[in-house]
Amino acid sequence: MTTTPLRKDAARNCDRIVAVARALVDEGTPLQLNDVARRAGLGVGTVYRHFSTPEALLETIATPCLEALVAHGEQALADADPWRALEGFLTRTVEAQVTDASLAPVTAAPANALARTTELKQSLWSAGTTLLDRAREAGAVRPDLASGDLVPLMCGIAYAVDVHGAAPDDRIDTARRYLATLLGGLRATPPGPAADGA
Secondary structure (H helix, E strand, C coil): CCCCCCCCHHHHHHHHHHHHHHHHHCCCCCCHHHHHHHHHHHHHHHHHHHCCHHHHHEEEEEEEEHHHHHHHHHHHHHCHHHHHHHHHHHHHHHHHHHCCHHHHHHCCCCCCCCHHHHHHHHHHHHCCCCCCHHHHHHEEEECCCEEEEEHHHHHHHHHHHHHHHCCCHHHHHHHHHHHHHHHHHHHCCCCCCCCCCC
């Protein structure tokens, strides 16, 4: 599907809207299109022409992060080591969760405003499921771990980082430490020597 390129002034306005909205999301302010228009120095109609809903704007902000995660998922799928591939994918995912404030609400939303968001989320879930299945089949993770468990577990780590109140510079280190603890619990325990005569 091809789209008509925006005129230069329209493209500048769109970039300005996204930049202002990005700053609002990063500071934890809920997106309201009227507020974005005011802060961007644009008419409300201009903002609505580009983004019909706050959800569409938020998804646009999250798109680069989602695209990067999908690309990393594709790279992880090419890794011959199932555990390393899963660990790397989950590490990159949790790092994104604690550094990009737009990611959590977009990934948790039950419906999407943009077709591109649906496509990216499906690709991300597919990569995560495949990586977990490969690790399970290789005996690298607990057999009772279901693919549906990954998202709540990753969200739990992001929430724990928020509760911890880590400084912005420490958020990734804190998330990695929590993920390492989680991964230790997910990893299958190698079988020990048989207990003869027990």
